[in-house]
Amino acid sequence: MIKRASQAYLWLIYSFLYIPILVVMVYSFNNARFATDWRGFTWSWYGKLFANTQLMDAALNTLMVATLAATFASALGTLAALVLHRYRFPGRKVLHGSIFVLTVSPDIVMGIAMLMFFIAAKIELGFLTLLIAHITLCLPFVAVTVLARLAEFDENIIEAAKDLGATESRAFRHIILPMIMPAVAAGWLLSFTLSMDDVLISFFVTGPTFEILPLKIYSMVRLGVKPDINALSAVMFTLTVVLVLAAHALTRTRRK
Structure with a gap:
């Protein structure tokens, strides 16, 4: 009974997440x-x-920025x-903790902080900023993902390799x-997704000469959602699914 209830609850959660996407x-x-x-x-609508x-x-601008x-x-x-995992140095614990703090800090705080930094450094807002x-x-999310993988790493393997003459x-x-590598690949995919759909930070640090898709869509839907936006959402979701499946296949191949 508990197993069936858990499965029903799981299907309910997935339905809540994916049915709106399917409707779009x-x-x-x-x-x-x-x-x-x-x-x-x-x-x-796809033609338009x-x-x-x-x-x-x-x-194209969004894909370029997300990939880089x-x-x-x-x-x-x-x-x-x-x-952080292999070396001991003064301030290591502070840096280790700050990585986790950055993953939960509000985007608006980071956006304002980055904007103030670029203004102070007199860097023109645009592609580079x-x-x-x-x-x-994205950097702290990759670090946290790789740290989780390194926590399961057996350091004796490295010592054995050094005993056999391997350099660092x-x-x-x-x-x-x-x-x-599986953790690095997962971090890359997570970073790509975070960059693709970021609106708040991008709003503060991008300039008028460089336009990205999330801000473009945000400005368009304020006047109502048009069917070509639904088509764009469908294309982006399909590409995301293909990317995840490809990464999963590569990970399985590497493990074999």
Whole structure:
């Protein structure tokens, strides 16, 4: 009885999360200007979506920033996690705790702080400031993910490799990195997602010359949700699912 109740509760939670997304995807094929009623099936909104150069340019900008931010954050976050896990130095506990504080700090605080920093440093708001802000946003999440993986790591393997003549760099390339790669990949995907859908921090640090998709959509839906926005949401969700499935397949292949 308890098992069935738990399964029913799980299905209820998943239904609550995914049914609204499915409704948006279904209405992206609705042959009506407003999503109040169903008037037949059509692909026209997808055609109008890909013909909208402003949306496409914003989408390409968003993908570029998300890819770069996730890549830099993964590299820096992995190195930070390795340093915090393997080495002992003054202030280590403070730095370790600050990583977790950054993951729960409000976005508006980080956005205002980054804006004040860029103004003080006299850096013009645009692509560079947005990229730096997104790297700062994503880095602690990568570090926390990799730290969780390193907590299960057996340091005796490294000692054995050194006894067999492996240098520190070779031990990192051939032992540590392959074993933490699933966590690094998970951190990259999480960073990519965080960068893709960030609105609040981006609102403070991006300039008028560089437009990204979340801010573009936010400005459009204030006047009402159009069917081409539903089509865009369906495309983004499909790409996210494909990306997650590909990462899962790569992780399974690596484990085999």
